[in-house]
Amino acid sequence: MTLGRLSPRDFAQRLAAEGLPVRIEPFTVRVRSDIPALASGLRLHYAAYDLAEDGFADFHVQIARRRALRRWIRPQADFVFDGARPFKPLPLAQAYPMFEWGFNWCIANHCHQYVMIHAAVMERDDRALVMAAPPGSGKSTLCAGLVCSGWRLLSDELALIDPDRLALIPVPRPISLKNASIEVIRRYAPDGVIGPAAHDTHKGTVAHLRAPEASVLRAGEPARPGWVVFPRWEAGAPARLAPRTKARAVLGLMENSFNYSNLARRAFDTLTRLVDRSDCFDFSYGVLEDAAACFGKLEPPAW
Amino acid sequence: MAGPALLVAALRDPGCTSHWSLREWDLAIRQARASRLLGRLCVLIEGGADIAAVPAAPLAHLRGASIVAEEQRFAVQQEVERIQAALQGLGLPVILLKGAAYACADLPPARGRLFSDIDILVDRAALPDVEAALMLAGWASAHHDAYDQRYYRTWMHEIPPLQHLARGTVVDVHHAITPSTCRWMADSERMRAEALSLPGRPAVRVLAPADMILHSATHLFLEGESDGILRDLVDLDVLLRHFGQEAGFWTRLPERAEQVGLGRALYYALRHASRLLGTPVPAEAAAQTRRWAGGALRERLMDALYSRALQPRHPTAEDATTPLARWLLYVRGHWMRMPAHLLAVHLARKALKRVQPQEEAGTEAERDSPR
Numbered sequence: 239m240t241l242g243r244l245s246p247r248d249f250a251q252r253l254a255a256e257g258l259p260v261r262i263e264p265f266t267v268r269v270r271s272d273i274p275a276l277a278s279g280l281r282l283h284y285a286a287y288d289l290a291e292d293g294f295a296d297f298h299v300q301i302a303r304r305r306a307l308r309r310w311i312r313p314q315a316d317f318v319f320d321g322a323r324p325f326k327p328l329p330l331a332q333a334y335p336m337f338e339w340g341f342n343w344c345i346a347n348h349c350h351q352y353v354m355i356h357a358a359v360m361e362r363d364d365r366a367l368v369m370a371a372p373p374g375s376g377k378s379t380l381c382a383g384l385v386c387s388g389w390r391l392l393s394d395e396l397a398l399i400d401p402d403r404l405a406l407i408p409v410p411r412p413i414s415l416k417n418a419s420i421e422v423i424r425r426y427a428p429d430g431v432i433g434p435a436a437h438d439t440h441k442g443t444v445a446h447l448r449a450p451e452a453s454v455l456r457a458g459e460p461a462r463p464g465w466v467v468f469p470r471w472e473a474g475a476p477a478r479l480a481p482r483t484k485a486r487a488v489l490g491l492m493e494n495s496f497n498y499s500n501l502a503r504r505a506f507d508t509l510t511r512l513v514d515r516s517d518c519f520d521f522s523y524g525v526l527e528d529a530a531a532c533f534g535k536l537e538p539p540a541w
Numbered sequence: 542m543a544g545p546a547l548l549v550a551a552l553r554d555p556g557c558t559s560h561w562s563l564r565e566w567d568l569a570i571r572q573a574r575a576s577r578l579l580g581r582l583c584v585l586i587e588g589g590a591d592i593a594a595v596p597a598a599p600l601a602h603l604r605g606a607s608i609v610a611e612e613q614r615f616a617v618q619q620e621v622e623r624i625q626a627a628l629q630g631l632g633l634p635v636i637l638l639k640g641a642a643y644a645c646a647d648l649p650p651a652r653g654r655l656f657s658d659i660d661i662l663v664d665r666a667a668l669p670d671v672e673a674a675l676m677l678a679g680w681a682s683a684h685h686d687a688y689d690q691r692y693y694r695t696w697m698h699e700i701p702p703l704q705h706l707a708r709g710t711v712v713d714v715h716h717a718i719t720p721s722t723c724r725w726m727a728d729s730e731r732m733r734a735e736a737l738s739l740p741g742r743p744a745v746r747v748l749a750p751a752d753m754i755l756h757s758a759t760h761l762f763l764e765g766e767s768d769g770i771l772r773d774l775v776d777l778d779v780l781l782r783h784f785g786q787e788a789g790f791w792t793r794l795p796e797r798a799e800q801v802g803l804g805r806a807l808y809y810a811l812r813h814a815s816r817l818l819g820t821p822v823p824a825e826a827a828a829q830t831r832r833w834a835g836g837a838l839r840e841r842l843m844d845a846l847y848s849r850a851l852q853p854r855h856p857t858a859e860d861a862t863t864p865l866a867r868w869l870l871y872v873r874g875h876w877m878r879m880p881a882h883l884l885a886v887h888l889a890r891k892a893l894k895r896v897q898p899q900e901e902a903g904t905e906a907e908r909d910s911p912r
Contacts, residue, residue, distance in 0.1 A: 266598070293564035294598050298571065320571055321856050348574070351605040502612045 242285030250277045259295050261288040263457035264398075264407055265349075267341060268295035271333070273315060276301050279334030282433050283412045283446060286454045297344040301333050319344060332436045335444050338414060342395055345409070346496040352398040352407065353508045354496040359392035359406050360384050365464025365538045366406040368397050368516070370494040373441070376471025376523070379419040382447050383526045384533055386427035391453035392461060396496075401508040404515065405460035410453045412446035420445045426526055463515040464538055466491065470522045477528035479519040479536070487518035515541065546858040548572035551582060552775060553819040555589040566599040572853035576771045577655050579606030584653035606653070613656045617644040620659055620710050625744040627678035631670050635745050636662040636736045638715065638756060642747040643776070645739055650779040654772075658702060658711040662733065665716035672700060672714065680705050680712055688890060696722050696879060698729075718756055718803075724877045725763060728801040732756070750784040751797040758810035759803055764874050771851050777810050778818040785821065795829040804833035813847050846870055 241249070241260065252258050257270030258280070271277070300318040304327055314327040317340040324343065328336050346354055357370035358381035367389070371377045378394050385391045392408040400407050415423055415432070420443065423430060431448040466487050467479070482490070491509045492498050498505045517539045523529040547569040551558050561569065573579045583603035586592050595603065621641055628635055636642075638660035643651035663671050680703035684690060693701045698717035704710070718727035732755075736746035748756055757780065761773040784790050798807040808830040814820035815827070834840045849866035852858040875884050 293562065294567045294596070296598065296602070320575070348602070349605055350609045351601050500609045500612065502616060504608065504612065 239289050239291075240285065241281070241287055241289060244289075246281070249281060250274070253277050253280070257298070257300070259290040260284055261290040262341075262411060263409060265296040265345070265409070266290040266292075266294060267297045267299060267344070269299050269301070269337065271301040271337075273301055273303060273330060273333045275331065276333040276337060279337070279433055279446075282431070283448050286451050297341070297348075299337070299340055299344065301337055301340075303330065317343075328439070332439055332444075334433070335414070335436050335439060335446070338412065338446065341411075345396055345398075349398070350497055350500050351400075353401060353498075353501060353505045355397040355399070355491055356395065356494045356496060357397040357491075358394045359397045359408075359461075360389035361392055361406070361408075361461040362389050362464075363538060364462055366392065366461035367465045367467060367533070367536075368406065368463070368491075368512075369467050369469050369521075370397070370491055371469050372494065375469055376419070377469055378414055378416065379422060379471070379526060380469055380523070380529055382413045382415060382419070382423045382430070383426055383530050385413065385450060385453070386423070386430055387530045387534065389533075390456060390461075391449050399508055399512060400460065401504060403460065404508070404511055405462060407460050408453070408457045410449045410457050412448055415445050415447055417442045422526055423447060463512050464517070465536060466513060466516040466518045467521050468519070470520070471524070472522050473524055475522045475524040477521075477523040477525070477532040479521050479532060482518045482520050484513045484518060487513045487516070515539065546572055546853050546855075548576065548578065548582070548853045548858070549817060552578070552585065552778075553817075555582075555585040558586055559590055559594045563596060563598070566596060568857055570599050570602050572855045572858055574602070574606075575855040576853045577769065578772055578775060578853075579603060580610035580653035580655060581772075581775055582653070583607035584610075606655075610653045610655060614644050614651050614654070617641055617656045617659065620708075621645055621742075621745060623678070624659065624661065624675070624712060625742070627674050627680075628671060629744050631667065631674060633664060633667050633671075634733075634736065635671075636733060637745055637747050638662055639760070639776075642753065645742060645745065646747045648780065649783050650776040654776070658713045660699075660713045660715060662715045662718075662729075664733070668700065668714070668716055672703070675703055675712060675714070679707060683711065692887065696720055696883065698723075718759060718801075719763065720878045722879050722883065723763070725759065725803060725805060727755075727759060727803050731801050750780075750787065750790065751794045752801070754780055754784065754794065754810065755798055755801065755803045755807060758806040762806050762809040763877055771853060774810075774814055774818065774851055778814045778820045781811075781814060781820050781822070791823050791826045795826060798830070798833075804830065805835065808833040809843070809847070812844075813851060816844075816848070817851055 241258065253270065254272040257268045259266050259268045298320045302316045302318050304314040304316060313330040315330050315333045315336060316323050316327045317325050317336050319340070355368065355370050357368050358377050360367045360381060369377050369380060381394045391410045392406055393410065394413040396409060398407040398409060420432065420435060424432060433446045435443050435445040437443050468482065468490050488509050495505060547565055551569060573582045579602060583606060586595065617640065621637065637645055640654060640656040641659045644656070682701050683704040684701040690701055693699065698720045699713050699715040703712045703714065717729040718732060719725050732748060732752045735749045735752065737749055738746050747753065754777065757773065757777050761770055761777065795807065798804045811822045811827055811830055815822045846866045846869055849860070849863045850870050852863065875888065879887060
């Protein structure tokens with residue numbers, strides 16, 4: 239059963255009481271909260287996701303209101319991971335983005351069966367496009383743009399590489415848009431569903447674009463390596479793909495990896511094999527439409 | 542408590558996991574993760590049960606943790622090579638303790654284990670040379686606070702942790718087994734003198750089997766922070782099962798405890814490892830160590846405290862008295878290590894520091910904003 243099938247009342251009640259076990263492939267996260275903004279955010283973004291009823295959750299998280307005075311004066315929320323509080327509290331209005339950020343943290347800190355890169359991953363013709371870059375490079379904007387132009391969304395933040403199968407594992411979730419890119423995507427894809435904006439976060443204004451339902455339905459299908467791209471947004475720059483050497487591509491992935499130091503040899507081996515099977519580019523762009531056209535013409539690698 | 546902790550049941554008998562439902566796995570994974578024992582659980586099931594019977598979702602967590610543990614085991618050995626290289630000019634024996642010793646001597650507790658700092662033991666007289674040599678090779682003191690520096694250097698059996706500037710690895714340099722003001726005074730000289738060299742690593746040594754057990758027990762029951770004490774007890778369990786098969790080990794162990802003055806630690810180790818984890822301890826050895834129990838009242842009190850504090854550090858394995866038990870053991874740890882007048886001053890300074898939080902680079906990184 240999908241979350242969308244629950245009545246708003248049942249949804250809020252179960253969320254506040256025992257928590258809702260949401261199947262966000264390849265994980266189940268049991269999320270508990272009595273904060274209405276979180277309930278409405280989850281309902282908006284996760285209606286098409288299944289409820290996991292088998293009793294197992296990979297992560298138990300709670301977005302908890304701070305008690306005492308904080309309940310009334312500038313109310314705050316905590317991200318609670320199985321009883322522990324790994325972060326400073328945030329204003330209550332940021333409860334939904336806090337869930338998304340906290341979930342990223344859960345995956346990046348625990349799932350070392352994967353080599354994990356801070357990267358957006360899209361797929362076309364069974365080939366994965368891995369776009370690795372530090373925050374502020376226009377990665378999420380580009381990801382949202384491509385996903386609204388026919389690419390399948392695997393993730394906007396986390397490339398999960400299965401070393402045994404050398405496959406990119408989808409974890410399709412809402413795409414986090416920041417500041418000016420919220421308007422850019424609104425104009426680029428008027429049909430896209432964008433949730434309410436949270437202002438004054440540590441990343442500025444943040445709003446999430448709902449993951450396309452087609453991508454959510456295909457969440458169980460991994461993709462083969464295709465391209466590794468390092469994007470950089472630059473005002474007025476023409477859209478241009480410039481070949482990057484394989485060695486520099488491996489170094490770039492290492493720099494953006496969440497768990498390279500945990501996996502060391504295994505990560506090195508996996509990343510070199512991934513790059514071997516991918517065409518590698520640096521990419522600069524100024525206008526999203528040109529960027530999307532450029533990626534539309536990308537030929538898959540010959541092997 | 543909601544019955545005996547699932548994790549403890551699995552540590553005693555990995556075979557029992559084959560009957561677990563997904564709901565039970567959900568709980569066990571959380572308890573093991575909170576106790577830093579996921580990797581160990583994986584190794585135990587691989588060795589004593591059918592890993593193929595574990596459902597895919599929990600198996601992913603076991604495998605992930607065991608992969609990290611395996612890489613760490615390798616990384617610790619590499620780091621020991623670097624410490625050896627930094628210290629080889631001094632020509633003195635460097636004794637590896639705890640995790641680094643298990644990894645380099647290829648002992649079973651190293652499998653599936655998470656490693657943190659590398660602990661080494663050297664002659665007290667050589668401390669200045671050792672510290673200087675490590676600093677030349679890139680390790681620098683991570684504690685800049687003058688009080689911390691003085692606290693370590695005056696009262697402790699180790700100098701403040703040294704962190705490598707580039708790699709971030711931490712070395713704890715010890716010059717004794719117990720602090721100089723401690724109520725348990727181990728004969729560190731005697732333990733160092735019988736350390737064993739390792740094949741292929743001429744410059745480093747490890748404590749002899751009985752001493753290794755005694756040191757691990759002393760660490761757990763003297764200063765073990767309650768976060769990690771179940772993990773430390775599991776180390777002891779695995780070591781005892783391993784060395785326990787050597788001829789004469791069980792006669793030697795209480796004798797050695799007597800010689801080096803660590804009888805009480807050994808008594809606690811054998812008692813709690815056998816009670817909680819089912820470690821096989823011959824009746825004779827158990828009876829021999831009983832004399833260090835320190836009276837029936839103390840025995841009952843310590844049993845009550847440790848039977849709570851040694852449970853997985855997870856809400857599902859705690860009862861209403863667990864926080865009190867942990868707090869009492871924390872205070873006891875300090876009490877054991879320092880005379881009363883020093884302890885009063887020390888705890889007051891720590892309390893004051895908590896009220897006036899100081900900017901200390903790196904320590905708050907985890908409490909930062911999420912991505």
